[in-house]
Amino acid sequence: MAQQAVMSPGFSLGRLWNDKEARSVIVQILTMVLLVAFLAYIVSNAIANLEAIGKTFSFDFLFQPASYDINQHLIPYTSRSTHLRAAVVGLLNTLLVAVCGIVLATVLGFLLGVLRLSTNWLVNRMAYGFIEFTRNVPVLLHILLIHGIIVTSLPVPKQALDVGGTFFFSNRGFFVPSPQFEPFFWAVVIAFFVALVFAFGFKRYAHKLQDETGKHLPVFWVNFGAIVGLPVIVYFLSGMPLTWQIPELRGFNYQGGMVLRPEFLALWLALSYYTSSFIAEIVRAGILSVSYGQTEAAYALGLRPNRTLSLIIIPQALRVIVPPLASQYMNLTKNSSLAIAIGYMDLVATIGGISLMQTGKEMETMIIVLLTYLVLSLSISAFMNWYNQRIKLVER
Amino acid sequence: MTDTTANTPRGQTYAPGTHPDLPSPVRTEGPIYWVQRNLLSSPLNILLTVLGFAFLLYTVPAFLDWALFDAAFTGDSRKDCEAVASGACWAFIQERFHLFVYGFYPDAERWRVNLSFVLLVLTLFFVLYDKAPYRKYGLWYAMTFPFLAGWLLVGDGTILRTVTTDQFGGIMLTFVIGFTGIAFSLPLGILLALGRYSNLPAVKLLCICFIEFIRGVPLITLLFVASTMLNYFLPPGTQFDLVLRVLIMVTLFSSAYIAEVVRGGLQAIPKGQFEAADSLGLKYWGVMRLIILPQALKISIPGIVNTFIGLYKDTTLVLIIGLLDPLGIGRSSLADIRWGGLAEEMYVFIAIFFFLCCFSMSRYSLYLEKKLHTGHKR
Numbered sequence: 001m002a003q004q005a006v007m008s009p010g011f012s013l014g015r016l017w018n019d020k021e022a023r024s025v026i027v028q029i030l031t032m033v034l035l036v037a038f039l040a041y042i043v044s045n046a047i048a049n050l051e052a053i054g055k056t057f058s059f060d061f062l063f064q065p066a067s068y069d070i071n072q073h074l075i076p077y078t079s080r081s082t083h084l085r086a087a088v089v090g091l092l093n094t095l096l097v098a099v100c101g102i103v104l105a106t107v108l109g110f111l112l113g114v115l116r117l118s119t120n121w122l123v124n125r126m127a128y129g130f131i132e133f134t135r136n137v138p139v140l141l142h143i144l145l146i147h148g149i150i151v152t153s154l155p156v157p158k159q160a161l162d163v164g165g166t167f168f169f170s171n172r173g174f175f176v177p178s179p180q181f182e183p184f185f186w187a188v189v190i191a192f193f194v195a196l197v198f199a200f201g202f203k204r205y206a207h208k209l210q211d212e213t214g215k216h217l218p219v220f221w222v223n224f225g226a227i228v229g230l231p232v233i234v235y236f237l238s239g240m241p242l243t244w245q246i247p248e249l250r251g252f253n254y255q256g257g258m259v260l261r262p263e264f265l266a267l268w269l270a271l272s273y274y275t276s277s278f279i280a281e282i283v284r285a286g287i288l289s290v291s292y293g294q295t296e297a298a299y300a301l302g303l304r305p306n307r308t309l310s311l312i313i314i315p316q317a318l319r320v321i322v323p324p325l326a327s328q329y330m331n332l333t334k335n336s337s338l339a340i341a342i343g344y345m346d347l348v349a350t351i352g353g354i355s356l357m358q359t360g361k362e363m364e365t366m367i368i369v370l371l372t373y374l375v376l377s378l379s380i381s382a383f384m385n386w387y388n389q390r391i392k393l394v395e396r
Numbered sequence: 397m398t399d400t401t402a403n404t405p406r407g408q409t410y411a412p413g414t415h416p417d418l419p420s421p422v423r424t425e426g427p428i429y430w431v432q433r434n435l436l437s438s439p440l441n442i443l444l445t446v447l448g449f450a451f452l453l454y455t456v457p458a459f460l461d462w463a464l465f466d467a468a469f470t471g472d473s474r475k476d477c478e479a480v481a482s483g484a485c486w487a488f489i490q491e492r493f494h495l496f497v498y499g500f501y502p503d504a505e506r507w508r509v510n511l512s513f514v515l516l517v518l519t520l521f522f523v524l525y526d527k528a529p530y531r532k533y534g535l536w537y538a539m540t541f542p543f544l545a546g547w548l549l550v551g552d553g554t555i556l557r558t559v560t561t562d563q564f565g566g567i568m569l570t571f572v573i574g575f576t577g578i579a580f581s582l583p584l585g586i587l588l589a590l591g592r593y594s595n596l597p598a599v600k601l602l603c604i605c606f607i608e609f610i611r612g613v614p615l616i617t618l619l620f621v622a623s624t625m626l627n628y629f630l631p632p633g634t635q636f637d638l639v640l641r642v643l644i645m646v647t648l649f650s651s652a653y654i655a656e657v658v659r660g661g662l663q664a665i666p667k668g669q670f671e672a673a674d675s676l677g678l679k680y681w682g683v684m685r686l687i688i689l690p691q692a693l694k695i696s697i698p699g700i701v702n703t704f705i706g707l708y709k710d711t712t713l714v715l716i717i718g719l720l721d722p723l724g725i726g727r728s729s730l731a732d733i734r735w736g737g738l739a740e741e742m743y744v745f746i747a748i749f750f751f752l753c754c755f756s757m758s759r760y761s762l763y764l765e766k767k768l769h770t771g772h773k774r
Contacts, residue, residue, distance in 0.1 A: 024595075024596050027596060027599070028596050028597065028598035028599060029598075031596075031598050031599050031602060032598050035602060042629040045628070045629050045630060045631055045632070046628045046629055048632050049627070049628045049629075049630075049632050050628065052632055118441075118444065119434065119437060119441065120434065120435060120437075120441045120444045120445060120448075121434035121435060122434075122435060122444070122445050122448040122449065123444045123445070123448050126448055126451075126452075132755065133747075133751060135754075136705070136709075136750065136751045136754035136755045136758070137709070137747045137750050137751055137754075138709040138710070138711075138712040138723070138750055139709070140712045140713060140715070140723065141712065141723060141743060141746060141747055141750070144723070144727070144743070145739075145743045145747075148739045148740075148743070152739065330611075334613070334614035334615075335614065337614040337616045337617060338614075338616060338713070338716075340616070340716055341715070341716055348614075348616060348617060348620070352617065352620060356624065362624040362625045362628070363625055363628060366617070366620060366621050366624065366625050369617050369620075370613050370617055370621070373612060373613045373614060373617060374609065374612040374613055377611070377612035377613070378608075378612060
């Protein structure tokens with residue numbers, strides 16, 4: 001057929017198909033037409049379906065009272081607040097557990113990764129066993145297990161495990177002292193930021209000085225002193241404007257202080273150690289990727305082992321570690337949506353769960369949930385791309 | 397020991413080649429050397445070893461006592477178990493075993509599930525073992541297996557009685573979702589990766605949007621979409637099976653991840669390979685099928701298997717939208733008064749099941765990597 005098309009003079013479809021450029025245009029137009037047709041088809045179906053059951057597509061419900069309670073809210077919330085506020089509370093809860101989880105998972109993951117590389121056979125094997133067992137078991141099982149342990153194995157508040165009279169561990173959650181800020185506390189905060197600005201400036205100055213004269217200033221210790229010391233001095237000068245409220249047992253539960261609820265704890269701990277087992281493998285691969293020649297070269301230059309680690313090994317290992325680490329952070333954030341299985345009120349449980357059930361607005365609530373997660377994921381990946389760009393190998 | 401060469405006086409001379417073998421230097425072999433080298437090489441290592449042993453001594457005997465030596469394997473209720481032993485009550489798992497495996501599949505039809513398990517093993521044998529006899533025909537059979545198993549499990553109402561999918565559950569449901577997802581997400585993922593890697597802007601844009609959207613949202617929200625919203629987008633009056641909807645969503649979800657893994661493999665192929673293939677006169681699909689994909693897929697094996705393991709573990713999420721996978725069965729069993737509160741046994745049992753599946757997948761991927769490694773080993 002192709003033979004015919006080539007031989008026949010003038011325009012023909014077969015001839016067009018044999019032209020590479022034309023064919024690519026045709027394929028793309030066809031793709032787009034099919035896509036638009038598909039979208040039109042499902043949208044028309046949706047409209048017809050919504051009409052058939054007398055529903056409308058609008059976001060008005062967001063401003064009606066939610067009339068359900070959320071036990072953990074970072075901003076004021078009552079059952080008379082709107083669905084929109086419930087969604088924000090849920091989003092903040094998601095962010096809270098994601099940020100806490102990312103911090104703990106990173107710390108645990110680096111620790112496990114280093115233990116996994118240890119020359120100590122026993123520690124090495126134990127780390128290996130923990131990593132393999134943790135990451136080959138579903139995260140949902142980890143979450144349910146930890147939740148089960150907290151709720152069934154820990155004592156009731158009356159017999160709570162008491163650590164120094166300030167921390168109480170019970171099956172209603174962990175009760176810890178909460179900070180009470182007095183008005184003068186802002187001075188400490190300001191001092192902290194002043195110290196931060198100073199540290200930044202001092203670091204630049206020290207770098208400049210070293211570039212110009214070769215003189216080496218103790219940047220780390222000066223900055224450490226400034227960032228820790230200045231707020232502490234201001235804290236004492238302003239008359240210690242921070243007190244701790246210690247939880248007290250009243251009746252069947254603790255009053256005052258802060259409570260880490262079992263749902264939050266279970267989700268936080270389970271997500272952290274589950275993700276840390278993945279991070280450990282990433283860290284291990286990253287450190288192994290820096291060839292031993294680099295260490296030897298650094299020693300040959302006369303660098304001491306700790307300087308070798310901080311100046312030679314870690315910067316090169318980070319380049320390998322950061323991209324997969326970013327995707328683990330994204331995974332942790334997305335896995336936090338499993339909160340719904342244990343009743344932690346995150347974004348999916350509030351707007352995508354109870355609000356959905358109460359208003360029957362499946363389409364609108366799911367669109368909100370999906371878009372929010374999309375924005376979250378894309379911003380984590382944008383930040384990590386920026387960081388990755390910064391530590392990238394500068395090729396000359 | 398009786399040899400006296402160690403005590404040979406200094407200065408004694410031997411003719412070339414007659415010197416007796418000397419004993420090996422002290423502490424370069426044997427268990428003592430090994431312990432010194434691997435457990436006690438520095439103060440920090442000594443501390444770590446002591447801590448490690450203390451931890452093991454504290455946990456392992458206690459766990460073994462609970463799980464084996466002080467456990468009850470028979471009984472009809474929790475009370476029976478407690479009367480016999482103070483450890484785990486495996487009688488619970490034993491009594492519910494059929495529930496964990498078959499879900500609520502009708503008793504009379506269970507041979508169909510068993511038959512599909514056997515066929516699955518046969519399929520895996522042909523697909524995974526490259527020295528299998530008659531492998532060529534075996535692979536053709538493997539391709540028909542998903543449809544064969546679907547027919548066996550659901551039935552057609554004439555030869556086999558129809559079993560509705562809401563009776564699916566347990567390990568069987570995990571297998572159905574896991575293996576269907578794995579079987580269909582690989583080809584779809586490869587197509588998406590090729591689309592993202594192509595130089596047709598419209599196709600590329602479409603694939604990027606799809607992949608980034610799927611990767612940007614949690615699977616659980618997609619399952620919610622499947623369970624609450626999907627019916628709106630179908631022609632009015634269509635009833636769409638929930639398990640089928642979940643299958644579609646899980647497949648789409650992991651295909652996006654596969655696509656990214658395969659794209660990584662594609663990007664690692666040097667441009668010269670494309671040019672060489674072009675210069676041989678191959679068309680696009682020829683280039684991809686014969687030259688590029690075999691190399692790219694080989695590089696992406698670890699990532700692909702990791703995605704499969706992730707998918708397999710994610711099958712547990714279906715319990716949130718009300719399907720009863722092993723975890724869902726286990727949780728609903730907790731409500732039974734006779735066995736009330738037996739959470740640990742259930743979690744340990746399911747954890748072991750998933751660990752065995754996922755760990756063997758990752759071991760197989762290591763084996764495959766080694767086998768396909770055709771380059772020079774460093």
